[in-house]
Amino acid sequence: xxxxxxxxxxxxxxxxxxxxxxxxxxxxxxxxxxxxxxxxxxxxxxxxxxxxxxxxxxxxxxxxxxxxxxxxxxxxxxxxxxxxxxxxxxxxxxxxxxxxxxxxxxxxxxxxxxxxxxxxxxxxxxxxxxxxxxxxxxxxxxxxxxxxxxxxxxxxxxxxxxxxxxxxxxxxxxxxxxxxxxxxxxxxxxxxxxxxxxxxxxxxxxxxxxxxxxxxxxxxxxxxxxxxxxxxxxxxxxxxxxxxxxxxxxxxxxxxxxxxxxxxxxxxxxxxxxxxxxxxxxxxxxxxxxxxxxxxxxxxxxxxxxxxxxxxxxxxxxxxxxxxxxxxxxxxxxxxxxxxxxxxxxxxxxxxxxxxxxxxxxxxxxxxxxxxxxxxxxxxxxxxxxxxxxxxxxxxxxxxxxxxxxxxxxxxx
Numbered sequence: 001x002x003x004x005x006x007x008x009x010x011x012x013x014x015x016x017x018x019x020x021x022x023x024x025x026x027x028x029x030x031x032x033x034x035x036x037x038x039x040x041x042x043x044x045x046x047x048x049x050x051x052x053x054x055x056x057x058x059x060x061x062x063x064x065x066x067x068x069x070x071x072x073x074x075x076x077x078x079x080x081x082x083x084x085x086x087x088x089x090x091x092x093x094x095x096x097x098x099x100x101x102x103x104x105x106x107x108x109x110x111x112x113x114x115x116x117x118x119x120x121x122x123x124x125x126x127x128x129x130x131x132x133x134x135x136x137x138x139x140x141x142x143x144x145x146x147x148x149x150x151x152x153x154x155x156x157x158x159x160x161x162x163x164x165x166x167x168x169x170x171x172x173x174x175x176x177x178x179x180x181x182x183x184x185x186x187x188x189x190x191x192x193x194x195x196x197x198x199x200x201x202x203x204x205x206x207x208x209x210x211x212x213x214x215x216x217x218x219x220x221x222x223x224x225x226x227x228x229x230x231x232x233x234x235x236x237x238x239x240x241x242x243x244x245x246x247x248x249x250x251x252x253x254x255x256x257x258x259x260x261x262x263x264x265x266x267x268x269x270x271x272x273x274x275x276x277x278x279x280x281x282x283x284x285x286x287x288x289x290x291x292x293x294x295x296x297x298x299x300x301x302x303x304x305x306x307x308x309x310x311x312x313x314x315x316x317x318x319x320x321x322x323x324x325x326x327x328x329x330x331x332x333x334x335x336x337x338x339x340x341x342x343x344x345x346x347x348x349x350x351x352x353x354x355x356x357x358x359x360x361x362x363x364x365x366x367x368x369x370x371x372x373x374x375x376x377x378x379x380x381x382x383x384x385x386x387x388x389x390x391x392x393x394x395x396x397x398x399x400x401x402x403x404x405x406x407x408x409x410x411x412x413x
Contacts, residue, residue, distance in 0.1 A: 004031060004032070004033075005030075005031075005032045005033070005083040005084070005177075005180060006032065006033045006035075006081060006082045006083050007027050007032050007033065007034045007035070007082065007083065007084055007085075007086060007176070008035050008037065008078055008079060008082045008084070008085045008086070008110060008114070008116075009023065009024060009027070009034055009035065009036045009037070009055075009086050009087075009088065010036075010037050010038075010039075010085065010086065010087040010088075010090075010094075010107045010110065010111070011036060011037070011038045011039070011042040011046070011051070011087075011088070011089070012038075012039045012041065012042055012087065012089060012090055012091045012093070012094035012107065013039050013040070013041020013042040013043075013044060013045065013091060013093075013094075014041075014042075014045070014089045014091045014123050014124065014166075015045060015123075016088075016089035016123035016165070016166040017038075017042045017045040017046045017089060018045060018046050019088075019089070019166055019169055020036075020046070020051075020088055020089065020169075021046060021050060021051070021054055022169040023086075023088055023169040023172055023173060024036060024051060024054045024055050025054055026169055026170065026173040027173065027176075028054065028055060028056070030173070030177075033057070034055040034056075034057065035055070035057050035059075035060075035078060035082075036048075036051040036052075036055055036057070036059040036060070037059070037060050037061075037078065037106055037107045037110060038051065038059060038060070038061045038107070039061070039094065039105060039107050040061060040062075040105075041091075042061075043061050048060070048061050060074070060078075060106060061106075062074075062105055062106040074106060074109075075103075075106060075109035075110045075112070075113045076113050078106075078110050079110050079113045079114040079115070079116065082114070082116045083116055083117075083180050084116050084117045084118075084119060084176055084179060084180050085110065085111070085114045085116055085117070085118050085119070086118075086119045086120075086121070086172070086176055087107070087111075087118070087119070087120050087121065088119075088120075088121035088123075088166060088169075088172055089121060089122070089123030089166045090120045090121055090122045090123065091122075091123065091124055092122075092124045092128045092129075092131075092134050092137075094107070094108070095120065095122060095134065095137050095138060095141065096133075096134075096137050097111075098111045098120075098137075098141060098146075099136075099137035099138075099140040099141055100137075100140075117145075117147060117179045117180060118141075118145070118146045118147065119146075119147045119148075119149060119172070119175065119176050119179055120138075120141060120146050120147070120148045120149070121148075121149050121150055121151075121166050121167050121172050122138070122148065122150060122151045122164075122166070123150075123151055123164065123165065123166035124151070124164050125164050126162030126163050126164040128164070129151060129162075129163050129164045130162075130163070140247075142370065143224075143228075143247060143250075145392050147175070147179050147390065148370075149167050149171065149172055149175045150165070150166060150167035150171075150172075151163050151164050151165055151166060151167065152165040152166070152167050152168070153165065182389060182390070182393050191233050191234060191403040191407075192230060192233040192234045192235035192399065192402070192403050192406070193233075193234035193235070194234075194236075195234075195235045195236065195278045195279070195406060196235070196236045196238070196255075196276065196277045196278050196279075197230050197235045197236070197237050197238070197277065197278060197279045197280070197281060197402070198237075198238045198239075198240065198270070198273055198274065198277045198279070198280045198281070199223055199226055199227045199230065199237055199238070199239050199240070199280075199281045199283060200223065200239075200240045200241070200266065200270070200280075200281070200282050200283055200284035201218075201220035201222070201223025201224055201227070201239065201240075201241050201242070201244060201283050201284055202218055202219075202220035202223065202241050202242030202243060202244040202284055202285070203215045203216040203217070203218035203220075203242055203284070203285040203286075203287065204242055204260070204261065204262055204263050204265075204266060204284060204285070204286050204287050204313070205242065205243070205261050205262060205287070206262055206263065206287045206289070206290030206291060206313060207261070207262065207290075207291070207294060208291045208294070208295060208299075208308065209294070209295040209296070209297065209298050209299055210296070210297070210298055211298050212298075212299075214287050214289065214290055214291065214310075215287055216285050216287055218284075218285035219244065220241060220242070220244035220283075221370075221391060222283055222333070222357075222372075222391050222394070222395070223239075223241070223244075223281070223283035223284070224244070224246070224250065225391045225392045225394070225395035226281055226283060226394075226395040226398050226399070227239055227250070227254065227281075228250065228253075228392075228395065229392070229395035229396050229398065229399040230281075230399050230402070231253050231254075232399070233399045233400075233403060235399075236255045237253075237254055237255060238254065238255050238256045238257075238258075238273065238277070239254050239256070239257045239258070240258050240259075240260050240266060240269055240270070240273075240284065241257065241258075241259060241260070241284075242259070242260055242261065242266075242284060243259060243261075260284075262290070262313075263286045263287065263290065263313035263314055263316055264313075264314065266284055266286065266316055267314050267316045267319060270316065270320060271319075271320075271323060274320060274323050274324065274328075275323065275325075277328065278327075278328060278329070278406060279328055279329040279330065279331070279402055279406065280320060280328070280329075280330045280331070281331045281332075281398065281402070282316065282317045282320075282330070282331065282332040282333070282353075283332075283333055284316075285333075285335075286313060286314075286315075286316050287313055288312065288313060289310040289311065289312060289313060290310065290311065290313050291308060291309070291310060291311075292309040292310060292311040293309065315351070317330070317332045317351045317353060318350070318351040318352065320352075321351070321352035324352075327406075329354050329355075329402055329405045329406055330352070330353050330354055331353060331354060331355045331356065331357070331398065331402065332347075332348075332351065332353045332355075332356050332357070333356060333357045333358075333359060334347045334348075334356045334357070334358045334359065334377075335359045335361050336358075336359075336360070336361055337360070337361040337362070340358055340359070340360045340361070341358055341375060341377065341382065341386065344356050344358030344375070344377045345358075345377050345378070345379055345380065345381075345382075346379075348377060348378055348379040349379035349380075353379075354378065354405060355376060355377070355378055355383070355398075355401060355405075356376075356377050356378075357374060357375075357376060357394065357398065358374060358375045358376070358377050358386075359372050359373070359374045360372075360373040360374070360386075370390055370391055371388050371389065371390050371391070372388070372389060372391060372394065373386065373387070373388050374386070374387070374388075374389055374394055375387070376397065376398070376401065383401070384397055384401075
């Protein structure tokens with residue numbers, strides 16, 4: 001699978017640059033074509049000649065990149081037809097440049113022209129890694145489909161101990177090929193053009209009194225990933241969310257954003273909007289129970305115990321079956337700890353969903369994690385086998401499946 005793959009390896013200026021030599025050797029040993037691009041700071045640690053010798057291709061180094069002379073289209077030519085762009089090590093400065101779209105040198109210009117999967121392997125001091133600015137930049141890259149591996153914990157070159165070590169070259173090597181293998185191909189960015197899809201995301205809040213409520217641990221990140229994948233495929237996307245954080249760039253792309261609170265709010269909004277939509281992706285985690293009686297004023301502490309009666313909330317996904325058209329597509333999610341695949345198929349049958357994303361609730365809770373053990377199921381079959389997938393990979397598969405299903409409906413099947 002790895003033979004013949006084309007890798008663009010970016011090396012930025014940190015002490016871990018020497019470990020990129022071993023990574024280059026591993027890629028070449030696997031039969032890959034490797035083109036190395038260094039920042040000038042990286043060449044202070046390892047010479048371009050070393051990478052040229054290891055890769056068999058002239059390693060490139062440029063500073064103050066202006067696209068002039070023979071390098072006018074260098075960044076475009078270097079990223080054309082590659083299977084993956086890898087930045088290892090990725091320093092705090094390099095991560096900031098990529099996160100904020102700077103292109104003042106060849107490596108960062110390549111990042112902006114790259115359409116292949118991007119793998120980033122951070123390496124820096126633990127205090128730098130934990131700084132909120134660095135963490136915010138990493139989140140931005142993840143939101144734009146970057147795959148981030150590491151950093152690992154251990155003794156650092158400066159003598160500190162903690163997270164900041166670049167992941168082992170062998171781990172990065174294997175991670176890159178997992179990314180390449182799991183990236184959907186041949187998916188037209190306009191395959192859902194003209195389609196209107198509703199996406200719901202986040203955990204509902206079932207209020208006890210004006211300030212207290214029952215909810216769950218849903219972060220809404222999978223819903224946002226799916227919304228982004230549908231947008232990338234050309235769909236018009238309407239989001240119903242429960243109070244999750246939205247980046248400005250996401251807000252600009254969505255046709256409408258409506259904030260809901262309770263299961264009843266969500267049910268009412270969907271009932272009003274579903275008739276005009278081509279599909280619904282129900283990712284909102286509806287709290288199964290809410291208080292049987294709402295208290296209109298905040299209850300004060302009085303030293304007594306508080307017995308709270310709960311009642312079931314409505315099954316929002318199942319209730320949509322009475323409102324849907326035959327040509328619409330409706331998807332949901334199933335989160336179970338045991339016998340999770342069979343339970344997901346049973347839910348799809350009972351709720352009338354065309355497809356459910358089945359997620360295993362294992363020892364490591366999936367909330368807020370970038371990777372899930374998941375599958376895609378219908379009421380009677382598994383259409384994407386179980387496996388560990390990044391949320392954005394699952395989102396891309398979901399968008400592909402919805403496009404195919406709506407295409408069949410439009411053809412009269």
